[in-house]
Amino acid sequence: MSEINTLAAFYAFSSGALWLLGSLLFMGFDKVNIQANRWLGAFYYILACTFTQLFLEDFGIGGSFLIHLLELPRWAMLPCLYMAVNSYVSPSLPKKKWFFHFVPFLLFLIFSLVYLMPNLFNEQNDLLPSWIGFIVRYFFFIQTIYYWILCFSLLRCHQKNLKMVASFTEKIDLEWLRYLLISVLFLIFIRILSISNIQATYFSPILYFLGIILLAYSTLTQKSIYAIETYHPAEKDEIAPKKALNERLTPEQVEGLKYIVMRKTVDEKLYLDPSLTLSALSDNIGINTHELSYVLNNGVGKNFYQFINELRTEEAKSLLLSEDTKHLDMFGVAIRAGFNSKTTFYTTFKKATKLTPKEYIKANSEAH
Structure with missing residues (x-):
């Protein structure tokens, strides 16, 4: 049991790293990419909640209400990443209809306030019908894949459009963001692997931590993005x-x-x-x-x-x-x-x- 707890401690390391990374982005370590960094910081904060939840569950710390609070913002996680990528790609353009990306999160929040939290306060364990649990679990997985593809498509389109208006792209092609998205894909892959393979579940805390290190490296090596003509989408x-x-x-x-x-x-x-x-x-x-x-x-x-x-x-x-x-x-x-x-x-x-x-x-x- 102590061996399992030792591995699960890596959830705490991942969570701590993500809380720190999110705080750095919100405090403005880069004075240019402010809006994009705040969206990315929000993504890291929510991801930190996920790893904090995993740590508490493995060590049996905290009650159902605390675990639920940490799980609550999860449906906003990938939309935050999408808004960050969108802001990096086109910092000078207004983000129209961004609110709609957070509708599933708001619906789950309302459902939680009306139905789940009262049951948690009453310490009832039969919180969700099985079909609702199925939707909650698999909708998040589908949402994750969808938004990752959306983010990667935005980046690819940006890099292609740059060559239509600029003769020098190395400092503005957001290559560091490509590595960040690959790191996120690595985390998604670990999640899929841990669901389908028991051995992978055992080692997943360490693998997640390695993925977080890659995320941190990609984020901290970003270059400033200035709102110049090269970032306007091609007509x-x-x-x-x-x-x-x-x-x-x-x-x-x-x-x-x-x-x-x-x-x-x-x-x-x-x-x-x-x-x-x-x-x-x-x-x-x-x-x-x-x-x-x-x-x-x-x-x-x-x-x-x-x-x-x-x-x-x-x-x-x-x-x-x-x-x-x-x-x-x-x-x-x-x-x-x-x-x-x-x-x-x-x-x-x-x-x-x-x-x-x-x-x-x-x-x-x-x-x-």
Whole structure:
């Protein structure tokens, strides 16, 4: 019995870590992502209640009323995570109809106040008919899977849309949030495993604790997210350019604008600006962002990220073989070519040439 209690103590470690993590987010350790961090902090607080409940149940501490209070906010847990992801992805946009995500929680709260809590005060054990217990248990599981998929879809859509308006995404692609969602999926997997396998139930407190460590690491390594144009969702005419073709630009207009875009961008080497965005380029060329995005997608056949970074790659190829830049290291060449990230430079260069920058230099040196 002492061995089981020792393992169950990891529920307390998980709970304590989550209470601390939620408090850090609410106190504002990041002064930029305030709203998103508060939603994520609420998610961690509710998750902490769950692990506190598991700890108390395993050690037989606390009565039914306390256990019920800790279980009460559970249906709000995943909606809080969804609101956090939504706020990270689009911090400057209003969150419409957010209230509806919490309707199941409010219904359960009302049901609890009217039916469950009076029975708890009267110390009646036959609290729920079996069919209600079944709904409560499995609705939460379905809700968890649904909101995780929703959160992951939001993140994927965000990362895809970024490349339509930004030429540099490493610091704003929310990659840390992807690891956080993977950590949440790990916790879900442990829950499923512990239901179906007795051995997994025995070791689940330790596995949960490892998942919480991953959550904490992902959260504390987040980068500040500023409300800039790169976080606005892509417009419908950017997502469905074929439909917009008949509404916005004719093929002749596309070709004409394509010529202007290429001439201005290449001749004036606008791509050398490492902070270049879709809106900055559209202002320089003199057309609006939707038309520029449309011309790039349909006329050039590339999104903004591909278009600009391929031009930078061509610049880098010239710089790598130039005698004037022999004194520069690879990062120096990347900066001179317009990149502000070595990762983007290497990835784009390798994709375009099938060679690393050093391999490219060697191959061209041997050719001469």
